[in-house]
Amino acid sequence: MKASPRADRIRGRILEVVAGLLSRDIQDPRLHLVTITGVDISRDLRIATIFFTTVSGPQAQADALKGFESAKGFIKRHAAKELGLQYMPDLRFRHDDSFDYGARMEKKLREVMAEDRKDDNHDQESS
Structure with a gap:
């Protein structure tokens, strides 16, 4: 089901505010190299899940x-x-695995492409 325009606005503002707090106000060294990648909000606007990557x-x-x-x-x-x-939604934090997944897929694609080039070179040498 599509989110309401209000939920979309709140989601975007939460992302802005939290990212701003991370860059300006929060001094915790554990959060130094953290990037906020997205926010999901429940239909009733009671829970906001903030996704991050490191x-x-x-x-x-x-x-x-x-x-x-x-x-x-x-x-x-x-x-x-x-x-x-x-009412401010309850905040939950979750690591965003999509970047790690994308990096693994890119690595596998590079390996396959390198293997393909190796096979092509081998085929050309045998001809």
């Missing part, structure tokens, strides 16, 4: 999750003030 591996993801949980109250207070909502 440049490092699983340990950095776990650390970032802990950093977000630690900063959740701060983020929610500032977001509520910025958004001016009567």
Whole structure:
């Protein structure tokens, strides 16, 4: 089901506000190299899931999750003030696996293409 225009606006504003807080106000080193990639919001606007990615591996993801949980109250207070909502959605944080998946697929494609070139070169040499 398609989200309402209001939900889309709130989703976009939450993304803006949280990304801004990360770059300006949150000093937690666990969140230093974190990028907000998206926000999903429940139909009743009660839960906002904020997706993030990190440049490092699983340990950095776990650390970032802990950093977000630690900063959740701060983020929610500032977001509520910025958004001016009567009810601020509960914030949940989740690592965005789509970038990792894309990187793995790109690596596999490169391997297949390299193998193809190797086979083409071998075929040309045998002719």
